[in-house]
Amino acid sequence: MMQHDPDQPFDAAKVDDPYRVAPLGPPAPSCIDPETGLPRRRVARLSEIPVEARPLILLFVDQRLLATDVARDTGEQTIEPTHEALLRQWSLLQSWLADDAGLLTMMDEIKRASRDWIANDKVTAWLIHGADRLEAAERSTGLRDAMLAGQAEIGEMPISLAVMDFTFLGGSMGAVVGEKFYRAAELAVDRRMPLVSVAASGGARMQEGVLALMQMAKTVAAVDEVREAALPFVSVLAHPTTGGVAASFAALGDVVIAEPGALLSFSGPRVVRQTTREDVPDDFGLAESNFRHGHIDLIVPRPELRDMVARLAWLLAGGNPYRRPTLIPDLGAQRAMGRILGGARRRITDMLPDRDGA
Amino acid sequence: MTAPERPRRFLRRRGGDGDAWHAVELARHQDRPYTLDYLARFCDDFVELHGDRAEGDDPAIVAGLGSFRGQTVAFVGHQKGRDLKQRAYRNFGMPRPEGYRKAMRVFELAGRLGFPVVTLIDTPGAYPGVGAEQRGQSGAIARSQLLMMGLNVPVVACVIGEGSSGGALAIGVADRVLMQQHTIYTVISPEGCAAILWKDAGEAKRAATALRPTAPACLALGVIDQIVPEPGGGAHRDHAKAADMLGDALAAELEFLDTLPPLERRRLRRQKFERMGAFIE
Numbered sequence: 001m002m003q004h005d006p007d008q009p010f011d012a013a014k015v016d017d018p019y020r021v022a023p024l025g026p027p028a029p030s031c032i033d034p035e036t037g038l039p040r041r042r043v044a045r046l047s048e049i050p051v052e053a054r055p056l057i058l059l060f061v062d063q064r065l066l067a068t069d070v071a072r073d074t075g076e077q078t079i080e081p082t083h084e085a086l087l088r089q090w091s092l093l094q095s096w097l098a099d100d101a102g103l104l105t106m107m108d109e110i111k112r113a114s115r116d117w118i119a120n121d122k123v124t125a126w127l128i129h130g131a132d133r134l135e136a137a138e139r140s141t142g143l144r145d146a147m148l149a150g151q152a153e154i155g156e157m158p159i160s161l162a163v164m165d166f167t168f169l170g171g172s173m174g175a176v177v178g179e180k181f182y183r184a185a186e187l188a189v190d191r192r193m194p195l196v197s198v199a200a201s202g203g204a205r206m207q208e209g210v211l212a213l214m215q216m217a218k219t220v221a222a223v224d225e226v227r228e229a230a231l232p233f234v235s236v237l238a239h240p241t242t243g244g245v246a247a248s249f250a251a252l253g254d255v256v257i258a259e260p261g262a263l264l265s266f267s268g269p270r271v272v273r274q275t276t277r278e279d280v281p282d283d284f285g286l287a288e289s290n291f292r293h294g295h296i297d298l299i300v301p302r303p304e305l306r307d308m309v310a311r312l313a314w315l316l317a318g319g320n321p322y323r324r325p326t327l328i329p330d331l332g333a334q335r336a337m338g339r340i341l342g343g344a345r346r347r348i349t350d351m352l353p354d355r356d357g358a
Numbered sequence: 359m360t361a362p363e364r365p366r367r368f369l370r371r372r373g374g375d376g377d378a379w380h381a382v383e384l385a386r387h388q389d390r391p392y393t394l395d396y397l398a399r400f401c402d403d404f405v406e407l408h409g410d411r412a413e414g415d416d417p418a419i420v421a422g423l424g425s426f427r428g429q430t431v432a433f434v435g436h437q438k439g440r441d442l443k444q445r446a447y448r449n450f451g452m453p454r455p456e457g458y459r460k461a462m463r464v465f466e467l468a469g470r471l472g473f474p475v476v477t478l479i480d481t482p483g484a485y486p487g488v489g490a491e492q493r494g495q496s497g498a499i500a501r502s503q504l505l506m507m508g509l510n511v512p513v514v515a516c517v518i519g520e521g522s523s524g525g526a527l528a529i530g531v532a533d534r535v536l537m538q539q540h541t542i543y544t545v546i547s548p549e550g551c552a553a554i555l556w557k558d559a560g561e562a563k564r565a566a567t568a569l570r571p572t573a574p575a576c577l578a579l580g581v582i583d584q585i586v587p588e589p590g591g592g593a594h595r596d597h598a599k600a601a602d603m604l605g606d607a608l609a610a611e612l613e614f615l616d617t618l619p620p621l622e623r624r625r626l627r628r629q630k631f632e633r634m635g636a637f638i639e
Contacts, residue, residue, distance in 0.1 A: 204524075208635075209568075209571075211581065213543075213545040214581055214631065215635055217531050218634045218635060220503040220504050243524075244524055247500050248500050250496075266484060266490075267484075271554070278488050295497055
């Protein structure tokens, strides 16, 4: 390694072999901007630089080509180019970057993908890249989207039922969920049946952009149809019901039932804490808290849910004598209900309790 | 229903021209006219109404009756503040449930007395606070949409800055939905999207590109009906001219809506939202 006199200006010609750093891998304090394909500055940890190359790096630091700093979180020493122009004008560096552009972009994408995967609780669907995430969700859940809808019978009362499944992309509401709910409402109106929905959703499907937002209005329009037809709507809120679903059809039931401990809020606790720095109470957004604040009518545990929905369907239908469904614990039906609310894999007609079952 | 290919392609397109973030910045420009700036310019008279008749008055939403080109119109809009003190007072234009309830009180009043409704949308989203949730944020947003859906009077909405999330849509259910040229309408703010999907608000630009929140993109999707032009460079360059242009657009829409029978108008409004979203069967 060459000797360097800090009082002398830096002269690249005096570096005995400037190419010797090239085989050490991509120059750490630079990367390729994935959007523009141009080199971009980045902050590199000094530990990323191979030991042999460090004296040269320190020489660059002396010459104010690179700047050092200490990372606030880890306390590690970092380096970055002092000026963006260095990356554009330094032809040697440019040629190394050009050689490694493909590799650098790929490295960057892999890092991003792994970060996304970890940030999303290591859900398998996030491992799939290049392919459609929607297809991945279809494969892993066996569902076509986050809602199942159709005619059902509960306590001998025919109802139009729309049930969400949280395992399908977080139960998010996109165009398909909006349409399914709309058709469930249409079915209720056509056949003069009560509408019952079971929500379990993280909110609007951000991946579908503003059209996902519009599904809120679409489902509200559907509820308006049901109201206009003077038919009842019972909304069941399972864990969790948040965001755009909580703020659209799910909130509009003539009777709103929540499951115990279900998280029901527009903004989740993490978002509230991060944006407002407010202290979030332990029971923030839980069904019990919502009940105290007057947002829901009833809290009903899952085993009693079917019975309660059946009673309400009769009562809301008005004047029809309510015939109590069987009081014998119906484990089969409970399991079926659990399947509806959890990871449904069968057609909706298969899952509902048989009329003569139990 | 037909199965257009467009939305899928739109979802997959990446990168693009980098306009998305620029649009976000313009829509948030601190010198853009806010709701009260417009009302002061295009109403001959305006009386602001306060309070939700239940638990408070939310300064992030202004509502009232204005005299607009010869007729009384009920106006409801998000209001941001310009200096630090005003911004804190207006809560950065992020409404709480009492704001939506105030809006609903005015919608109901307009429906009962037969005034057209005009809403101006400009919010980063509904306020994500503990108290707001406890007082029923979701329910307020939902009920406000439902009330607007059923109004028998003409309803026009226009995005005049940021239209983010349910906080915007809560007052955005209208017969005719407009966007000014340099505004955005999106399911969530780019920061929020990045924070939720990637747990990193720093990825906002990437999110903005993916969300494609610009007026032309929303028009292409049928989410809005028309783009209202702004003075050269954006509304912040010339408030008077921007107010004239917006006023003209609103007046034209109200005039058109007035020709429809109320029940037909209401049916068409509902149909318009029922047709939102494309899917393949």
